[in-house]
Amino acid sequence: MAGEWQHQALERVAELSGGYAFKSDDYSQEGRFVLRTLNIKDDGSINRDDAVYIPLEQCSQYQRFELEEHDTLFVMVGATLGKVGYVRRETLPALLNQNMWRIRGREGLCDKRYLQYAFRYSVSKNLGWASGSARDFVRRDDYRTMEIPVPTLPQQKAIASILGALDDKIELNRKMNVTLEAMARALFKSWFVDFDPVRAKLDGRKPIGMDNATAALFPDSFEDSELGHIPHGWQVNSIDQLAERVAMGPFGSDIKVSTFVPEGVPVISGQHLRGTLLDDSEFNFVSVEHADRLKRTNVQRGDVIFTHAGSIGQVAYIPETSRYERYIVSQRQFYMRCNRALVSPFYITSYFQTPEGQHRLLANTSSTGVPSISQPVTYLRQLKMVVPHPALLQVFDKTVGQIHLKMADNDHQSRTLATLRDTLLPKLLSGSLRVDSNQLLTG
16 A cells, blocks of 8 residues: 555645844843754754743844744754754744754645654655765755655544654653653752751751651751861762762774764763763664773763763763663763762762752863863862761662652653654555544544
């Protein structure tokens, strides 16, 4: 039954328009979100990392660059050429920046959500010629006449319903993880930054949100230390005292595009350090033999990874539930292997994600050339931090560990759903797998 769908040129069923070349001087700290290529993740979702804005009073002149729900986005220039994005309601309102197309289904001809899948399916087969070293851009005219499968509208909606349900669950898992991560960070801040339970006991109040056994682990007074007032009995330790190892990633010549292989040991880069847990999704790989030659750059479950150049200040740890037993850190990363008898990767990662931890981590940043932390290994080793009593640390680890386990489960489920979606996509779009549109559209 493959090939039975009608095929039409993209320009007949969709409107194609480009973004606006906003200048850096136009940006402000608040206003209307400007969606740039860096805001599109590999899975097509939109984030607001490093978000920039246009003042609201200026937005009227950019109305034709306003995005709508279900718009499909296509990166047509640069290193991320070929990336496809999808606009959800929570992304809006937003303006489209340059180097991208906005592809919007024509009313009555193409379902807007179906169009995303049809375009993704078709463009994956047509982009190879444009992504080589000799060409890092595509013209809109190159794709106006690209043919996409166009079944009837009820069938389009049925296909979009099936694939969209999988993507909706993936998005729900992502949002749930954002909430869970915020909960874990709030707990760390309350216990180990603001010292709320200690202050409560000092005032004669019962600490909020914990049982008596946990409350008993907090002291009821403060004492002076080289880092200022800290809870009585807690320790000030250097990272050198808390770590089994602190080491750098490889030199640039040790890992480069020519050394990547289809399977092997995954290479961690800055894109994998967006949250508390390592983003265990898409990787480049080096061979096992290559990784064995770079032993000092091999990392494992429980290691905390930092970025010292480029997007400096990123920090995440590799959870016990990670997909791989070992990884390689890239040349812009360095790592800490905790002495688990003294401190946990939960605690270290949480600390260096706080404003205080970020400030101290970035205090040795070089102001010349590419932003970087000078002598990151030596610098990190000498940093000092407050460490609570081991019994309290165990309670924190157990509590946050349950949160992180749920986050890891959500990530695993999302990867499984994404695999199912990617398996169904070509079958549904080619017509080799048909769906009962009447049954799917009832109710």
